[in-house]
Amino acid sequence: MYADDFHLNDLEYFERQGVNLLVFSNSFNGGFNDEKNSGIEIIHHGVRTVQGGAVRLNNTPEQWDLVPKMTDRQVNREKGCIEVSLRYDDYDFDSRVVVSAKGKAVEIAVWLDKPVPDALAGEAGLNIEFLPSQYWLKTFTVDGRLGRLPRYATSETITRPNTEKPRQFKGFKTYDDRGTGRFVDPLPIESGHVMTLATDDPERMIRISSSDAELKLYDGRMLAQNGWFVLRSILPKGKTGKVVTWLVEPNAIPGWIRQPNIGFSQIGYIPDQPKVAVIELDKAEQPLSGASLMRINDDGKAVEAFHGNLQSWGTYFKYNYVKFDFSEVKQPGVYFIQYGNIRTNDFLIDEHVYDKITDATTDVWVPIHMNHMYVNEGYRTWHGEPFKEGYLQAPPSDHFDLHSQGQTTDTKYKPYELIPGLNIGGFFDAGDFDIETGSNINVVQNFIRTWELFKPQRDETFVSQQQRYVDLHRPDGVPDILQFIEHGTLNLVAQAEQIGHMASTLSNAVLDNYHHLGDAASITDGKHYDPQLKPYEVSADGKRSGTPDDMWAFTTRNPSLDFRAATMFAAASRALDGYNDDLAKRALTQSKRLMQEATELMKQRSQLSNDNQEDDNWDEGNSNNTNNQRRSNRSRRNRQQLGNMATNLQLYGATHEKHYLDDFMRQIWDALDRNVPNNMQTALDAIPYMDEAYKKKLRPYVEKYESYIQRFDEQNPYGVPIGLGNWAGGNAVLNFGTTVCFAHLYYPDVVPKQEIYRVANWLYGCHPYHNYSFVAVVGSARPKAVFYGNNRADFSFIPGNVAPGLLFRHPDHFENFDDWPFLWGQNEGTIAGNTQYIIFGSALKQIINQH
Ligand SMILES: [Ca+2]
Numbered sequence: 001m002y003a004d005d006f007h008l009n010d011l012e013y014f015e016r017q018g019v020n021l022l023v024f025s026n027s028f029n030g031g032f033n034d035e036k037n038s039g040i041e042i043i044h045h046g047v048r049t050v051q052g053g054a055v056r057l058n059n060t061p062e063q064w065d066l067v068p069k070m071t072d073r074q075v076n077r078e079k080g081c082i083e084v085s086l087r088y089d090d091y092d093f094d095s096r097v098v099v100s101a102k103g104k105a106v107e108i109a110v111w112l113d114k115p116v117p118d119a120l121a122g123e124a125g126l127n128i129e130f131l132p133s134q135y136w137l138k139t140f141t142v143d144g145r146l147g148r149l150p151r152y153a154t155s156e157t158i159t160r161p162n163t164e165k166p167r168q169f170k171g172f173k174t175y176d177d178r179g180t181g182r183f184v185d186p187l188p189i190e191s192g193h194v195m196t197l198a199t200d201d202p203e204r205m206i207r208i209s210s211s212d213a214e215l216k217l218y219d220g221r222m223l224a225q226n227g228w229f230v231l232r233s234i235l236p237k238g239k240t241g242k243v244v245t246w247l248v249e250p251n252a253i254p255g256w257i258r259q260p261n262i263g264f265s266q267i268g269y270i271p272d273q274p275k276v277a278v279i280e281l282d283k284a285e286q287p288l289s290g291a292s293l294m295r296i297n298d299d300g301k302a303v304e305a306f307h308g309n310l311q312s313w314g315t316y317f318k319y320n321y322v323k324f325d326f327s328e329v330k331q332p333g334v335y336f337i338q339y340g341n342i343r344t345n346d347f348l349i350d351e352h353v354y355d356k357i358t359d360a361t362t363d364v365w366v367p368i369h370m371n372h373m374y375v376n377e378g379y380r381t382w383h384g385e386p387f388k389e390g391y392l393q394a395p396p397s398d399h400f401d402l403h404s405q406g407q408t409t410d411t412k413y414k415p416y417e418l419i420p421g422l423n424i425g426g427f428f429d430a431g432d433f434d435i436e437t438g439s440n441i442n443v444v445q446n447f448i449r450t451w452e453l454f455k456p457q458r459d460e461t462f463v464s465q466q467q468r469y470v471d472l473h474r475p476d477g478v479p480d481i482l483q484f485i486e487h488g489t490l491n492l493v494a495q496a497e498q499i500g501h502m503a504s505t506l507s508n509a510v511l512d513n514y515h516h517l518g519d520a521a522s523i524t525d526g527k528h529y530d531p532q533l534k535p536y537e538v539s540a541d542g543k544r545s546g547t548p549d550d551m552w553a554f555t556t557r558n559p560s561l562d563f564r565a566a567t568m569f570a571a572a573s574r575a576l577d578g579y580n581d582d583l584a585k586r587a588l589t590q591s592k593r594l595m596q597e598a599t600e601l602m603k604q605r606s607q608l609s610n611d612n613q614e615d616d617n618w619d620e621g622n623s624n625n626t627n628n629q630r631r632s633n634r635s636r637r638n639r640q641q642l643g644n645m646a647t648n649l650q651l652y653g654a655t656h657e658k659h660y661l662d663d664f665m666r667q668i669w670d671a672l673d674r675n676v677p678n679n680m681q682t683a684l685d686a687i688p689y690m691d692e693a694y695k696k697k698l699r700p701y702v703e704k705y706e707s708y709i710q711r712f713d714e715q716n717p718y719g720v721p722i723g724l725g726n727w728a729g730g731n732a733v734l735n736f737g738t739t740v741c742f743a744h745l746y747y748p749d750v751v752p753k754q755e756i757y758r759v760a761n762w763l764y765g766c767h768p769y770h771n772y773s774f775v776a777v778v779g780s781a782r783p784k785a786v787f788y789g790n791n792r793a794d795f796s797f798i799p800g801n802v803a804p805g806l807l808f809r810h811p812d813h814f815e816n817f818d819d820w821p822f823l824w825g826q827n828e829g830t831i832a833g834n835t836q837y838i839i840f841g842s843a844l845k846q847i848i849n850q851h
């Protein structure tokens with residue numbers, strides 16, 4: 001073995017300098033397979049450009065196509081190989097994939113103990129996928145023929161009978177076949193036995209050859225915009241043993257060392273705040289001893305304003321970190337950091353850098369996510385009025401977005417019957433267009449909190465419920481936050497009034513319009529679904545159609561959710577009082593009724609069972625309750641305790657009935673004794689209602705919280721909680737930042753002002769992988785350029801969006817793509833998360849401006 005050959009390292013992946021080749025360090029999980037981060041993966045000169053290596057059943061697998069379950073994984077150090085056993089339960093089909101180091105290449109082989117089942121013959125193959133944004137426009141060769149990988153998906157396709165399509169997740173269908181009974185199957189761009197991709201780019205060049213199988217190259221974007229380039233070899237029929245063998249050689253640039261990533265705040269710094277850049281370095285790189293802060297003077301010339309030594313922090317996962325502290329520079333101006341021959345982009349030091357940090361989110365992102373409205377901005381229409389035909393009662397069903405309708409509807413409506421009045425108000429969940437009731441409750445609460453704590457009078461948006469029209473940048477005399485509270489409340493009150501309790505969600509009936517990208521108004525046809533008509537047929541009066549595209553209301557009763565809604569309604573009625581008195585009254589009526597009914601139902605149910613399955617939606621107001629996050633495994637017990645306590649506090653705030661405060665007081669100290677960080681925000685939220693004795697009793701816990709804050713300086717170089725889940729930890733970071741701000745507001749002597757900048761620095765660019773702002777924020781010199789929003793197919797973003805941020809891939813890789821928007825775990829802003837950001841940003845501004 002030569003020094004620069006592939007070897008199996010301690011973290012169980014193959015490594016050469018410049019190349020990491022992972023074999024099922026990350027598994028497929030089923031259901032949300034657009035994650036594109038499983039199977040055999042290659043991190044090529046620092047960028048994860050190849051993934052999805054596995055036995056697959058489609059030429060270009062989509063999200064919701066079946067994925068293999070990994071039933072075994074063996075790492076054999078003596079032989080230098082990793083073997084995984086894969087299984088498709090639906091087809092009783094087992095295979096093994098063996099990856100072995102072969103000098104500068106690896107061999108990937110598929111082994112079968114039994115032949116491919118008949119149903120999958122010609123369909124099952126060895127696949128691996130290449131990130132389009134890193135490969136398009138690059139040259140390739142196949143058996144000596146030249147080509148260039150396409151920027152746009154324009155290869156050829158055929159259609160085949162639906163009966164030949166391998167089953168999709170839970171039997172759902174990703175496509176609308178327009179009544180033809182046929183599905184689209186892409187044809188290869190090229191095929192042959194030796195393929196080299198990116199011959200013109202040493203960082204991406206990779207050679208794949210096979211003597212026993214034909215290699216076919218496909219463009220996955222033909223079926224779905226989030227598809228990757230797919231290389232594939234069909235497994236032969238009737239054979240066992242080693243059936244397909246590939247030799248894969250990713251090019252490694254000799255002596256390659258990753259460029260340093262200099263993390264700093266892209267919006268800049270106010271003069272008196274701490275200013276510390278964190279420099280992320282390849283472990284093979286010798287850190288420099290110092291760096292300079294350069295000032296660009298009015299004549300455009302750069303001068304050194306400061307030179308300082310670097311402090312070593314140490315290693316964190318795969319990189320090495322040093323810090324550059326230039327806090328002593330306080331003179332307003334335009335600056336950049338010079339580290340060796342690397343010059344960062346410029347940023348400001350100025351009193352006003354934080355002034356506009358919430359404006360893009362409140363003026364642009366939030367109004368664009370208003371459902372059931374036409375949203376206009378200047379010459380541009382963001383979307384027409386969606387879902388004009390309203391919502392049908394969901395039948396008992398499973399659902400692709402993890403909702404379910406139980407055996408009964410729990411309503412007076414029959415399955416598929418129109419539930420009147422639900423197509424009003426509410427906010428799109430995230431990159432999708434459903435109304436998650438739990439999230440929408442959080443959203444209204446976040447707006448109410450913002451309103452009550454900071455009283456923002458900002459009016460940049462015209463909202464007419466009567467015209468169902470929103471116009472951005474057109475003031476209408478009403479503070480926008482009030483209009484957002486009203487808009488959220490309108491949908492939630494309608495749910496309570498029409499259904500009798502809260503729906504779990506208002507969502508798509510069919511998968512083939514759930515993945516919609518484009519104008520929300522075109523998701524459904526706006527006509528009532530009439531099963532008497534044939535699909536695609538329209539009634540003579542044009543009001544009904546036979547296309548089953550109407551949205552569904554999932555109505556299984558969840559008293560915990562009703563209780564949360566009741567709490568929110570009480571607060572909303574107070575916030576709306578004097579602005580929309582009628583809605584305020586309706587909200588209060590529903591609050592009282594739901595509170596009473598939910599309390600009674602919960603009492604009955606807790607007598608029946610201690611296993612409280614229904615509590616999935618029970619969540620504290622700060623949390624983001626999207627499906628993706630619902631899968632995070634926070635302890636249910638903790639959430640419930642938090643919920644009860646926070647709810648009592650909110651109820652006291654809404655009703656001023658003292659028994660709620662007494663209940664809160666009975667819970668809070670126990671909760672803090674158990675866990676200070678988890679309960680600090682709720683404890684701080686109580687302060688406006690409490691006396692000095694409460695504040696005094698809370699003080700030692702705040703002191704503990706301050707030492708908890710400090711501990712992050714030892715955990716990682718960035719001093720914030722960094723999440724390692726399959727949804728990046730942006731929300732946890734925001735919650736942390738918000739709590740730190742409130743702790744400082746109430747206990748400035750315990751939690752000093754310098755702490756409030758930790759999360760701001762992180763969000764605005766001081767983080768691993770790259771130094772772009774995770775928030776598309778006004779004032780940032782380099783905001784992220786792409787987000788997973790509903791306009792993601794345009795490789796764009798909606799201003800004010802907040803990305804979940806830094807996604808961890810096992811065992812040691814962090815990433816945030818900024819040229820590929822389709823990975824929700826790192827790039828999808830949500831309505832609950834982005835309204836949480838408004839609270840964080842408002843608190844930060846308030847502290848900075850009051851000094
Ligand atoms: Ca959703």
Ligand SMILES: [Ca+2]
Binds near residue numbers: 459461476480
């Ligand atoms: Ca307004």
Ligand SMILES: [Ca+2]
Binds near residue numbers: 528
């Ligand atoms: Ca319809």
